Amino acid sequence: MISxxxxxxVYSPKTPFNTQALFGINVDINDGDFFGIIGNTGAGxxxxxxxxxxxxxxxxxxGTVFVDDVDLSAKKLDLKxxxxxxxxxxxxxxxxLFDDTVEKDVMFGPKNLxxxxxxxxxxxxxxxxxxxxxxxxxxGRSPFELSGGQKRRVALAGxxxxxxxILVLDEPTAGxxxxxxxxxxxxxxxxxxxCPTIIMISHNMDEIxxxxxxIAVLDRxxxxxxxxxxxxxxxxxxxEKCGVELPLVTELAVGLADAGIDIxxxxxxxxxxxxxxxxxxxxx
Amino acid sequence: xxxxxxxNVDYSYPSGESDYITALRSVNITVERGEFVALVGCNGSxxxxxxxxCNGLIVxxxxxxxxDGMPTSDKSxxxxxxxxxxxxxxxxxNQTVTTVVEDDVAFGPENLGLPPAEIRERVDRALRAVGMxxxxKSGPMRLSGGQKQRVAIAxxxxxxxxxxxxDEATGMLDPDGRREVLDVVKKxxxxxxxxxxxxxxxxxxxxxxxxxxxxxxxxxVADGGRELFATPEVFTDAGLDLPVYxxxxxxxxxxxxxxxxxxxxxxxxxxxxxRLDGDGGNV
Amino acid sequence: xxxxxxxxxxxxxSPVHRADPRIKLVILVLYMVxxxxxxxxxxxxxxxxFVLVTVFMSRVPLLKVLKGLKFVLVIVLIxxxxxxxFYTDVNAEPIAEWWIFRIYLNGVYAAVKLAWRLLLxxxxxxxxxxxxxxxxxxxxxxxxxxxxxxxxxxxxxxxLIMSIALRLVxxxxxxxxxxINAQKARGAAFESKNPFKKIKAMIPVLIPLFVSSFRRADDxxxxxxxxxxxxxxxxxxxxxxxxxxxxxxxxxxxxxxxVCVLFLKYNWFGWGFIAAWGL
Numbered sequence: 001m002i003s004x005x006x007x008x009x010v011y012s013p014k015t016p017f018n019t020q021a022l023f024g025i026n027v028d029i030n031d032g033d034f035f036g037i038i039g040n041t042g043a044g045x046x047x048x049x050x051x052x053x054x055x056x057x058x059x060x061x062x063g064t065v066f067v068d069d070v071d072l073s074a075k076k077l078d079l080k081x082x083x084x085x086x087x088x089x090x091x092x093x094x095x096x097l098f099d100d101t102v103e104k105d106v107m108f109g110p111k112n113l114x115x116x117x118x119x120x121x122x123x124x125x126x127x128x129x130x131x132x133x134x135x136x137x138x139x140g141r142s143p144f145e146l147s148g149g150q151k152r153r154v155a156l157a158g159x160x161x162x163x164x165x166i167l168v169l170d171e172p173t174a175g176x177x178x179x180x181x182x183x184x185x186x187x188x189x190x191x192x193x194x195c196p197t198i199i200m201i202s203h204n205m206d207e208i209x210x211x212x213x214x215i216a217v218l219d220r221x222x223x224x225x226x227x228x229x230x231x232x233x234x235x236x237x238x239x240e241k242c243g244v245e246l247p248l249v250t251e252l253a254v255g256l257a258d259a260g261i262d263i264x265x266x267x268x269x270x271x272x273x274x275x276x277x278x279x280x281x282x283x284x
Numbered sequence: 285x286x287x288x289x290x291x292n293v294d295y296s297y298p299s300g301e302s303d304y305i306t307a308l309r310s311v312n313i314t315v316e317r318g319e320f321v322a323l324v325g326c327n328g329s330x331x332x333x334x335x336x337x338c339n340g341l342i343v344x345x346x347x348x349x350x351x352d353g354m355p356t357s358d359k360s361x362x363x364x365x366x367x368x369x370x371x372x373x374x375x376x377x378n379q380t381v382t383t384v385v386e387d388d389v390a391f392g393p394e395n396l397g398l399p400p401a402e403i404r405e406r407v408d409r410a411l412r413a414v415g416m417x418x419x420x421k422s423g424p425m426r427l428s429g430g431q432k433q434r435v436a437i438a439x440x441x442x443x444x445x446x447x448x449x450x451d452e453a454t455g456m457l458d459p460d461g462r463r464e465v466l467d468v469v470k471k472x473x474x475x476x477x478x479x480x481x482x483x484x485x486x487x488x489x490x491x492x493x494x495x496x497x498x499x500x501x502x503x504x505v506a507d508g509g510r511e512l513f514a515t516p517e518v519f520t521d522a523g524l525d526l527p528v529y530x531x532x533x534x535x536x537x538x539x540x541x542x543x544x545x546x547x548x549x550x551x552x553x554x555x556x557x558x559r560l561d562g563d564g565g566n567v
Numbered sequence: 568x569x570x571x572x573x574x575x576x577x578x579x580x581s582p583v584h585r586a587d588p589r590i591k592l593v594i595l596v597l598y599m600v601x602x603x604x605x606x607x608x609x610x611x612x613x614x615x616x617f618v619l620v621t622v623f624m625s626r627v628p629l630l631k632v633l634k635g636l637k638f639v640l641v642i643v644l645i646x647x648x649x650x651x652x653f654y655t656d657v658n659a660e661p662i663a664e665w666w667i668f669r670i671y672l673n674g675v676y677a678a679v680k681l682a683w684r685l686l687l688x689x690x691x692x693x694x695x696x697x698x699x700x701x702x703x704x705x706x707x708x709x710x711x712x713x714x715x716x717x718x719x720x721x722x723x724x725x726x727l728i729m730s731i732a733l734r735l736v737x738x739x740x741x742x743x744x745x746x747i748n749a750q751k752a753r754g755a756a757f758e759s760k761n762p763f764k765k766i767k768a769m770i771p772v773l774i775p776l777f778v779s780s781f782r783r784a785d786d787x788x789x790x791x792x793x794x795x796x797x798x799x800x801x802x803x804x805x806x807x808x809x810x811x812x813x814x815x816x817x818x819x820x821x822x823x824x825x826v827c828v829l830f831l832k833y834n835w836f837g838w839g840f841i842a843a844w845g846l
Contacts, residue, residue: 041428041458055748080754088752095742096749098774108771112754144778145299148327158753175455177326177485178525203458206528245459248488248528248549255553261560270528274535281541281560341789363795371793378786381727383576383734387702390805392794397801404805421578425737436790443795 002029002052002166002199006063009047009056021047023221024063029166029214034192035199036208038244039218045201048218049168052199053086054079067166084113087164087195091171093155094148102128102146102154103139109162120161127161128154130194132187149180153187166197173204185211209233209247209268217242234266249273256280285353286314287479288338288369288447292347295333307333309502310347315481317446320473322490323483325499326523331483332374334499335451338481339369352446367396370440374452376432385427385435386411386420392443403442410438413476414468430461434468441472447479448472454484466492487519487527491547498522514545577697582813583625584698588707590814594821595695601825602687610831611683617824618690625698635693636686643685650678701733703806710808723799731787739780746775 009022021044029035037045050056051065051072058065058073065072067086090096099105103124110120128135131153138146143154152172159167172188173181185207192198202208208215209229217224217232224242232238233250246254253267253276262280267273290313296304307330315321325331336342337349340356351368354361370392373379382388386407393403411417414434424432433453440448450469454462466489472478482493490496491510498506500522506512512519513530520526526534529552533543536556543559546552578584583591605611622632654674661669696704709726716722747757750771759765 040460050748053752055751080756083752083754088749090745090749090752093749095775095779096746096753096771098771108750108755109753112756162754177523178487179523180327182525249532252529252532252549252552255549256556259553259557261557270532270535273532274539277532277536277556277560278539278541336789339793341792363797366793366795371790373786373790373793375783375786377738378783379790380734381787381791382702382730384700384702387700387805391791391796394802394804395795395797397803400803400805400807403803407805423576424734439794 001031001066001068001197002027003066004028004048004051004063005065007048007051007058007065008062009044009051009059010062013059021221025221025223027216027223027226029197029199032196033198033214034212035197036212036215037199037201037218038203038205038208038215040243042220043218044221045218046170049088049170049199049201052166052168053083053088055088080113084109084162085164086166086168087159087162088168089156089159089170089172091174092152093159094151096155096158097143097151100142101140102133102143105143105154106157106161109158113162123161123163124157127157130160130191131157132183133157149176149184152176152184156187160191160195164195166199167191167195169198169200171201171203173202173207181207205233205245205247206249209250217244219243229268230266233268234264236265285350287317287352288313288315288481289350290314290334290337290344290347291350293337293344293349294346295330295337295342295344297333306502308337308344311499311502311504313497313504313507315447315479317479318473318477319495320470320480320493321482321495321497322493323481323497323499324485324487324490324519324522324524326485328501329499329522330502331499332451335371335373335449335481335483338447338449339366339371341371367443368445369447369449370443370445371449371451372433372436372440372453374455376429376436376456379436379439380424380432383423385416385422385424388424388435389438389442392439396443406442406444407438410441411435413441413472414438428461429457430464433457433461433465437465437468437472445478447481449481449483451483452485453482454486454489462486462489485524487525491527498524510547511545513547576700577627577631579626579698581624581626581698583621583694585813586698586817587808587810587814588699588703589710589808590810590818591695591699592704592707592711594818595691597821597825598691599688601821601828602684604825604828604832605684605687606680606832608680610828611680611687613827613831614687614824615683617821618687618694621691621694625694627694627697632690632693632697635697636689639685639689643682646685647678647682650681651675654678702730705730705733706804706806706808723802735783738783739776742779743772743776746772 004025004027007022007025008020010018010020012018025048037049039045047056051058052067054072054077067082070082097105099108103121106124106127107120110123125135128139133150133153143151146154169188173184176184188198189211200212212229214226215229215232216226219242227238232244233246239246247268249270250266250268253263253273254265256263256277257265263276267276290311293308293311295308296306299305311334323331323334333342337344337356340362343357349356351365354365356362356365380388381391389407389410390403393406408417411420414437416431416434416438419427419431424435427435454465457465469480469482470492473480482489484490495507495509496512497504498518505522506518513526516526516530516534529546529549533546533552536543541559543555546555602614605614622629651670651674652668654671654677655669656671656673659671659673662672663670705726709722712722751757755768755771757765757768759768
């Protein structure tokens with residue numbers, strides 16, 4: 001569980017260029033959450049999550065971040081242990097691949113943890129298989145000759161090989177075509193079986209609505225609130241207050257409701273919308 | 285004769301030491317002046333190869349690409365071809381040559397050898413057209429992704445081409461940036477009669493175009509107006525999604541409520557409403 | 568590195584900003600040479616006065632200018648200290664003594680002058696880069712070097728390369744940060760004290776950086792080709808450099824300053840006040 005209390009963050013403090021990115025953030029992320037973080041570019045989403053594995057250190061007198069019972073504002077931290085526990089996959093993670101074979105690249109994380117070579121290899125194999133790639137076919141190939149989608153999966157495997165308990169994903173489906181997006185999201189749901197807590201930053205409201213159980217809305221460095229998907233997308237007031245756009249399905253539901261049809265405005269699923277329309281037809 | 289004409293175009297690129305991967309196979313595409321065409325296909329369908337063929341960055345292995353009658357295989361015509369076709373690429377960070385927005389927009393007309401006064405006029409006009417005038421003096425690094433792409437569009441506009449090719453130009457943007465770029469492109473097509481070939485995998489964007497071309501594993505599998513959405517198989521077979529209103533309409537049809545094929549969210553609402561009001565009790 | 572003042576244009580509307588970059592470059596060279604002729608506190612003060620006038624005219628906040636000096640300040644301090652410690656003056660008594668170190672008055676003078684000279688040498692280029700965009704500087708340089716075209720020197724290409732490099736440096740710095748963070752997230756440690764280990768630890772950063780730089784270069788080449796680039800041939804510029812009266816006045820002014828400094832140094836007419844003040 002991650003617990004953020006009153007967290008603030010200032011870039012380039014004590015210089016004329018200082019800009020405050022976070023203002024007193026309070027968020028609790030529970031074990032087993034599929035936690036969504038949404039907000040405009042510059043809302044502080046990336047700054048916030050980079051605290052979770054201490055890539056960004058908590059500044060003095062700027063609140064606290066706890067990952068389970070580890071206080072990240074402490075001076076001395078076991079960074080390796082923390083970074084193994086909180087896996088982080090950045091935007092376009094394929095740009096971090098560097099080694100001459102896929103297997104070696106995926107072994108990089110376990111190697112940094114100081115694990116024996118056998119263990120590194122078996123973890124790499126498990127991770128490559130977990131992301132839906134054929135180990136025998138791909139392990140010996142150069143990561144640079146793979147297709148874009150394969151590269152992204154390899155990069156994901158590179159983080160999963162550290163066996164994280166919490167996985168942070170920053171726009172995991174950016175730049176992928178729609179079918180590929182759906183497949184990747186299904187894969188992430190699979191991963192959730194072994195890595196129970198997932199935190200996802202996304203601009204794609206459809207993904208957020210269909211996969212997350214709780215959603216934090218960030219706006220200019222503050223948390224506007226943490227909501228269940230229906231609570232957020234069903235309330236026009238909340239949406240306007242938070243400047244959130246609707247998932248496409250919800251947009252249709254709202255359009256129908258506005259046209260005078262008796263339909264719940266908080267629908268976030270296509271099949272549900274179909275049922276609701278048919279039902280409205282019956283009782284019209 | 286069509287303005288942009290790809291006739292039986294084949295293209296393959298080397299992979300490994302002796303292998304070749306076929307990117308395009310006997311592709312035929314035409315784009316007329318003033319048209320707004322969307323070219324859709326999933327990753328690896330050969331869309332980006334096609335963009336680079338249009339203005340002669342690469343030359344087809346077989347077949348021919350002509351722009352206003354000039355073949356791209358004729359090296360001496362390339363300069364004139366590129367005056368007529370502008371290309372906006374995917375990565376907003378990799379298209380700016382200079383550190384100041386207006387200097388970057390000026391890069392194209394400077395290459396055309398225009399007198400300074402005319403360059404200045406074209407730059408101002410182009411920046412106005414994409415709504416970036418107030419950022420003329422800023423550095424590209426300080427702009428958002430959507431703004432950077434609008435600057436890239438201005439850089440193309442300043443050359444005054446007749447066709448603008450957008451090679452997944454919205455692929456790396458957030459929803460706001462995507463809307464900004466799409467609005468600008470639609471405006472240019474409507475007000476300045478600029479022909480647009482928009483390469484994308486966002487179906488909601490493609491639905492804005494007059495004509496949709498579907499590319500699947502290197503071949504054109506469909507080419508037509510928005511009525512293509514009525515035959516959803518052509519999209520799904522090509523590994524593509526459909527706009528959400530089409531998907532819901534399909535599901536309704538499968539459950540016995542046929543509302544036809546809506547071509548926009550608004551049409552969807554109207555169709556459902558009409559259907560429910562018309563024979564509500566009998567569904 | 569992000570705070571590096573070189574290449575950080577400070578937009579403002581001032582006569583210094585508007586001045587012809589060619590003149591600014593010529594003045595810079597003249598200024599640098601002049602600083603080397605300065606040898607007395609009087610001439611240093613004289614030069615500093617005109618630098619400050621330039622800064623004032625440029626409307627760039629003094630703090631911003633001084634920030635650019637932050638990085639070299641350490642070097643200046645160290646050299647000054649060393650100079651002070653190791654200066655020996657056989658003709659004078661030390662003014663302070665500690666262990667094996669003796670500090671002489673002339674040593675202090677020499678050290679202060681050295682520091683002052685270094686700061687003057689850095690100040691003006693900083694002002695130049697704060698008041699001119701890299702593009703302007705490239706244009707200026709291209710124009711100044713253009714006579715070299717006749718000996719087939721690729722002046723235009725050189726200027727373009729510089730301009731693109733300046734444009735890409737911030738992007739690459741940002742990219743490096745991102746990759747370092749991504750590898751840190753995979754447990755990579757860059758904090759090792761052993762230099763060999765440190766270099767080895769950088770490989771996972773350098774390779775992705777190279778790969779992406781090549782990709783960027785390819786993309787950029789495509790973008791330039793697509794925008795009708797075909798080298799210097801037939802190319803014109805939007806902002807034609809034009810000499811204005813003010814530019815000529817500024818250049819003449821700085822020539823006068825140079826003459827004055829030379830005068831202070833050589834004191835051709837043997838004026839007493841120069842001899843008296845000329846430490």
